[in-house]
Structure formats: C-alpha cells, structure tokens
Amino acid sequence: MKLAERVNKIQPSPTLAIDAKAKALKAQGVDVVGFGAGEPDFDTPENIREAAKKAIDNGFTRYMAVGGADDLKDAIIAKMKRDHGLEYTRDEISVACGAKHTLYNISQALIEEGDEVIIPGPYWVSYPDQIKLAGGTPVFIMADESTGFKITPKQLDKAITPKTKYLIFGSPCNPTGTTYTKEELTALGQVLIKHQHVLLVTDDIYEQLIYDGMKFYNMPQLLPELKPRTIVVNGVSKTYAMTGWRIGYACGPKELMSAMTKMQSQSTSNATSIAQKASVEALNGSQDAIEKMRLEFEKRRTYIADRLNTIPGVSCFKSNGAFYVFPNFSGCYGKTTPSGKKIENSTDFAAYLLEDAKVAIVPGIAFGDDRYARLSYAISIENIKKGVDRIEEAIKNLK
Ligand SMILES: Cc1ncc(COP(=O)(O)O)c(C=O)c1O
Structure with a gap:
C-alpha cells in the first residue's frame, strides 16, 4: 500500500511510545519504574x-x-x-x-x-x-x-x-x-x-x-x-x-x-x-483538589531534583512548574555499560536504563536536545525514590 507522503513528515509521539513500552513490560510482570508519563497519577476529583x-x-x-x-x-x-x-x-x-x-x-x-x-x-x-x-x-x-x-x-x-x-x-x-x-x-x-x-x-x-x-x-x-x-x-x-x-x-x-x-x-x-x-x-465547581495535587507535585519536584543533583555526572535544573525535570545526563555519554555497549546519546542512555535498571525515561532528543532526558514526577514519592536509586546504581555501573 502506498501511504500519503505527509505520514513520512512526522514521528509517532515518542513520549506515548515510551509510556506504552513501560506499560507493556509492567503487564508482563516486570517491575518497571515509569518516569515517562505526561499525566497526573491522581484520580479525577x-x-x-x-x-x-x-x-x-x-x-x-x-x-x-x-x-x-x-x-x-x-x-x-x-x-x-x-x-x-x-x-x-x-x-x-x-x-x-x-x-x-x-x-x-x-x-x-x-x-x-x-x-x-x-x-x-x-x-x-x-x-x-x-x-x-x-x-x-x-x-x-x-x-x-x-x-x-x-x-x-x-x-x-x-x-x-x-x-x-x-x-x-x-x-x-x-x-x-x-x-x-x-x-x-x-x-x-x-x-x-x-x-x-x-x-x-x-x-x-x-x-x-x-x-x-x-x-x-x-x-x-x-x-x-x-x-x-x-x-x-x-x-x-x-x-x-x-x-x-x-x-x-x-x-x-x-x-x-x-x-x-x-x-x-x-x-x-x-x-x-x-x-x-x-x-x-x-x-x-470547587477548586480545592488542585491545591492538594499542586503541593504534592512540589514536594516530589524538590525531592527528585535534589536527589538527581547528588549523582556524579548528572545536573538537574530545579524548575518551577509542570511535573517534569529535564536533567543533563551527558556526563554519562562515552561510557560503557556492563554488557559492553557504549552510550553515545540520550536514546542509548534511556535504552540502558530501561533494559538494565527497569526505569523508563524519555530521551531528550525527542524534545530537541540530546544532552538531556525528561523524567515525569507524576508518580508516587516511593516510586520516585526507587527509580532514582536504580538510576544512581546504573550510572555507578558504567565504566
Ligand atoms: C505542553 C502541552 N500542551 C498540550 C498538551 C495536551 O494536553 P491534552 O491534549 O491532554 O489536553 C500537553 C500534554 O502532554 C502538553 O504537555
């Protein structure tokens, strides 16, 4: 079948793709920490x-x-x-x-x-x-x-x-x-x-x-x-x-x-x-639920940014809004994974984290800068902690 040329002009949404991959792994029983989602983890009020x-x-x-x-x-x-x-x-x-x-x-x-x-x-x-x-x-x-x-x-x-x-x-x-x-x-x-x-x-x-x-x-x-x-x-x-x-x-x-x-x-x-x-x-209607969610996001933002900034080779700008951080992981590029693969860019780094550490992040290249990756903190603080622990360990294992 010959598809219209306009289909080739665009990419499928990479953020939805990562999220789908993490959800598929979870469905197979793999314990994945998903930092990919662009949506609040709270229920609709x-x-x-x-x-x-x-x-x-x-x-x-x-x-x-x-x-x-x-x-x-x-x-x-x-x-x-x-x-x-x-x-x-x-x-x-x-x-x-x-x-x-x-x-x-x-x-x-x-x-x-x-x-x-x-x-x-x-x-x-x-x-x-x-x-x-x-x-x-x-x-x-x-x-x-x-x-x-x-x-x-x-x-x-x-x-x-x-x-x-x-x-x-x-x-x-x-x-x-x-x-x-x-x-x-x-x-x-x-x-x-x-x-x-x-x-x-x-x-x-x-x-x-x-x-x-x-x-x-x-x-x-x-x-x-x-x-x-x-x-x-x-x-x-x-x-x-x-x-x-x-x-x-x-x-x-x-x-x-x-x-x-x-x-x-x-x-x-x-x-x-x-x-x-x-x-x-x-x-x-009542706007009360917004403030509760906002306060929770703020707590998580502070935690995740502070933790990432303690990891050698990572710098995380502590931004003031949304539910994402966009840390710079380029200090990990040029290093080799325990299975012998060299990390050249944000796509390699995200693949390494997903395969070895069971952590899903979105490579920065999708947003226009290959030095970074996006982590959504719209997940529980326990999962954020577990995910950052795994990232820290995975980075330590790079040679
Ligand atoms: C910057 C920005 N604009 C718009 C949207 C779209 O939101 P929705 O279509 O769910 O209303 C998103 C969702 O990720 C977003 O991040």
Whole structure:
C-alpha cells in the first residue's frame, strides 16, 4: 500500500511510545519504574466524576454543537475572566478533544505552505510535527540550563521573519518545567508588539502547576494590546487529572474560532458530550483538589531534583512548574555499560536504563536536545525514590 507522503513528515509521539513500552513490560510482570508519563497519577476529583454520571443519566449522550456546548463555553468565559482578567464571548471560544487537538486545529486553520512557526526549545514533541503536517516550517529557538531553559527577547526578535505566522509559547513548559516571571513575559511580549504580523499561541495547560511561590501569567493579560492576535489554549487534562476525558479549548479571534469549528465539523464533530458536562463542573465547581495535587507535585519536584543533583555526572535544573525535570545526563555519554555497549546519546542512555535498571525515561532528543532526558514526577514519592536509586546504581555501573 502506498501511504500519503505527509505520514513520512512526522514521528509517532515518542513520549506515548515510551509510556506504552513501560506499560507493556509492567503487564508482563516486570517491575518497571515509569518516569515517562505526561499525566497526573491522581484520580479525577469526585465532584467531576459525579457530574459525568449525572450527564449520562440526564441523557447528555447525543451529538452537540461542534465547537462546544454553551454551558461549557460560559464556564470557560468565567474562568478566563476570574483567573486572567481576559474577556471573551461565546463565539471567541472553541472546544475540541484535548489541548492537543485544539493546537492541531489552530495549525490547520492558520498555516500555509512555507509559513514559519517559532517554537522555543526544548519543546513539547507535538508542536513541530503538527506544524509540519500543516505544511509549515518549525523555527526553533533553543535554550539550555545555563539560562534556566529560557529564551531571551533578543533571540525571539532575531527569529522573526516576514514568513513568521505565530509563536507558540508555554510557561510552565513541557519538558523543562521552566516558568517565566512576569517581567520576562512582558519583555518577550514587547518583541511581539513590534512585529504586528506575528500571532501568539499561548499554551497554558500547566498554569496551575507552579511552585516556589511563583505566579502564573500569560502575555495577553500583561499586555492587553496583544489580545486581538493571541490564541489562549488550555484544557482540563493536567489541572483536574482528566487526561482521558479529552477536553481542551481555545479562546481567540472569532474568525479563527469559526474556522477551527468548521474543520472540526468534518473530522471529530463535538468533543464527548459527557466529558463536556464534567468539564463544566471542573471549571465552575470547587477548586480545592488542585491545591492538594499542586503541593504534592512540589514536594516530589524538590525531592527528585535534589536527589538527581547528588549523582556524579548528572545536573538537574530545579524548575518551577509542570511535573517534569529535564536533567543533563551527558556526563554519562562515552561510557560503557556492563554488557559492553557504549552510550553515545540520550536514546542509548534511556535504552540502558530501561533494559538494565527497569526505569523508563524519555530521551531528550525527542524534545530537541540530546544532552538531556525528561523524567515525569507524576508518580508516587516511593516510586520516585526507587527509580532514582536504580538510576544512581546504573550510572555507578558504567565504566
Ligand atoms: C505542553 C502541552 N500542551 C498540550 C498538551 C495536551 O494536553 P491534552 O491534549 O491532554 O489536553 C500537553 C500534554 O502532554 C502538553 O504537555
């Protein structure tokens, strides 16, 4: 069978692949510690689960408006005003099957062949591939631990060309957990103000997972003149431990929201009716569960970063958000495993850990920098301890 050329432009999601491999080993009875998952290990809070059960019993089981039910749009509008002081109307909201699908719709609705999209790196794996699928060219601005994985206004300014369509920006960021301050975001936003043709897609999916007393901001709330050309992307997956429910949304110019909805009408149609009802409860109901989860993540972040930093050959930047650390393991490259294999890069290192130490991590190359690997701390503190003990031992065994 001859498949379409577009399939060859992209990679299967490497993070999902690692997670699947670790889960398959576990299913065979192997005791694997999986640092691969990009999802909270907590259950969806009870009030949200109850709302879903009620939705089924009340018959919310049919096709709905493609771009989202009005009560969910109203809950999103209220959230945007409450948390960010940003005002939207229903026609400026579009609901899809997760933030990933929302970002996909944006790329399909905006990008033309040859358009450039700026992505700060290390970056979330889906950004470049979605852009390539739409015929665009990803333009990376790379940062490393020497700047806390933060890009500078100067770098952003330099990356913008007449072909730049949008900047896709996330703080806290996946895979580094990097969280920009209000001042840093303002300085980056000011560069965008200078370049009127550039749109901003702000991926706020980790907005609630911030530590060390830092506060979340997005650029349009700091610089209201950016709002007319900003698309805010968010969802319920990470904040409410609802990754499987598949609800994400965008807030932005109505012309774009309507284009995204039009395209969605020929692909998935509406996001699941029951999950939409559950998301109304997530956004409007008690927010208490978030703080409990946030505090637990913060404790784990401190533990894992501090422990990794005690291992010779490893340095781990202690970032302030999300549920990932992105340690530099390049001090282990060039060494040989007990079975005689030389470790040349992050893929070799991850394979060694999985085979010899039964620990799953995601190689940094998937996120644009081969010196690093991503470890998710969305697992219990006992498992984090067990996993880091194994990593320490495995590194000790390298010659
Ligand atoms: C940076 C970032 N954006 C968006 C998403 C997508 O979230 P979902 O599709 O579950 O809403 C993820 C999930 O891993 C992510 O890490």
